[in-house]
Amino acid sequence: MNPNIVPIVMPKWGLSMSEGKLTGWLKPVGAGVVVGDEIIEVETDKIVNVVESSAAGTLRRIIGENGKVYPVKALIGVIAPDDVPEAEIDAFVADYATPASEDKSSDEAAPRYEFVDTAFGRLRYAKRGEGDNVILLIHGFGGDLDNWLFNIEALSAAGTVYALDLPGHGQSDKVVSEPSLNWLASAVVAFMDAVGVQAAHLVGHSMGGAISMRAALDQPARVKSLTLIGSAGLGSEINGDYIEGFVGAASRRELKPLLEQLFDDPALVNRQLVDDVLKYKRIDGVEEALRAVAGGLFRDGRQTSVLAGELKASGAPVLIVWGESDRIIPAAHASTLGAAAKTEVLPGAGHMVQMEKAGRVNELVLDHVSD
């Protein structure tokens, strides 16, 4: 098989995805592509997003049809350099077999998500990859581990990736007994203890960034590096109307415009995404937990803890990533640490930059956490 022939396949975004709908070709057949070019648009039951090219060459075959649903890893198209003969490409397409979905065989035996008991309640998490280099993904306020839908698989190239649901969030217990960064950071360390992780690279989004910073300051030996994505804790501004609105929103009508503020492209917020957040918000105890956390960390539209100064002094290796059009925490906070951090502000992305520019964010994080 010619190694220069690269298949474009239906991606696997998140643990529960088994198929996706091809909703658009963003390049015509015969177009030259480079790594990172947006090739196709895919809609899952969770979200719409683009698939970026993983190779450079020419788009030689368009196989997937617009509007059709394909299983994960099904062949959608082919990229190869111009000098690869047509016959070889045809043979590649003819021989391509869609690998069986790993979930199907292990559906009964291995749960897609796991749970672990800690002093901070029962916490849900997902684990991907293997090896001693551990990366721990920590979502933001009101989020859950599915916020790392487009990252968890890709980052497992660097080692073992864990993503957890913080207390009060996702499917973890809905108890936040002390709404402070210290308490939440202690929960993260307790999680590491419970799953037997001595030290990890912490990747935190939004509030999860501030929690990561607190953990790194409190327990420097447990934190190998920090990646702060659209992070809290670097300045005092925050969109208080969003926080207040998110906590209070009780219907799809109220919630959708709020969730749209999280993205540069509001069209990414589909019905299922809104429904999933609504289902979480309707669980007993969630509103109280969110209200408590918002009161503790984001009182009166200001962040109560700014850790930038302390962090600068600590000398921990830090990568900062921001979406240029972030409407929740201003992108200006990205430069707070100055030369003490590696900083990247990505255009065409909002607060959920790890979803909207997943390919680039994954690249940056992989580079940062590779030992």
Place this chain on the structure above:
Amino acid sequence: MTRKISFKTAINEALDLEMTRDPSVIMLGEDIVGGCGAPGEADAWGGVLGVTKGLYAKHGNRLLDTPLSESAYIGAAIGAAACGMRPVAELMFIDFVGVCFDQIFNQAAKFRYMFGGKARTPVVIRTMVGAGFRAAAQHSQMLTPLFTQLPGLKVICPSNAYDAKGLLIQAIRDDDPVIFCEHKNLYSAECDVPAESYTIPFGEANVVREGKDVTIVSYGLTVHRALDAATTLAQKDRIEADVIDLRTLSPIDWDTVLESVEKTGRLVVVDEANPRCSIATDVAAYVAQHAFGALKAAPQMVTAPHTPVPFSPSLEDLYIPTADAVVAAVGKTIARAKAA
């Protein structure tokens, strides 16, 4: 944590969680314990289809097996509600409502109004509805429109296990009388349901599928027929349907229905009830009055025929609206638009 459970288990779980949370929640009904005082009661049957199985072992005498007298125990439940309890009464089949209708429509539904807003009647009447169970004309009716006629009652009819649990918990916590209709042919249908308690507010429809060409409105079992029809329409004719599950019939979410019809211009209502003065006629009339300008064709109704539910299995299968009938009704709205 979330796992797949059946509609029946979801109902059982909602009752268990609310009885655990709130000591004023009690249950009354025929055979809900399964023969009070009989040996082996911990493992007793738990209602005619086993929905309340296991609850007596956990909550003991807060579940009361009643004599076969709906007049008595539905009245007792309503009275207990007026006196501060939160009773959940099981009216086995909605078809039996005739003998206790005064208690429901002239007492429970009126208390808040007659006592100047000072009386609360937080009673839930759980009841099985719908055909397809080979149980003949007196155990198979979809009598939801009888109750939506009456101000003062809330009327709920979920289509899946997730909604059933959240809506039942909401019903138990609600301070007004709620008629909670469970389609017996959905009892084994499974979906993802959180283990925790959660509520779904009344008056919020669920858009279960999005499309631009036609709005299909339904509730209960026929939501699934509407979805099957939508899949066929998309595959065969590239017609994309918005499918709306009303979930709660009183109050009803007119905004979601109107918003959809304003987008699609076409309306098909699917209702398992008999055709006259039904949910179907109600939705069609409301849309005709409030979104007439948006309509590209006359609203279509797919309902059961105006007959009792037949005992013959082959006739009963024809009685409930089918996906094919929904596809045909959608075809009429498109054909008329083309002709015009």
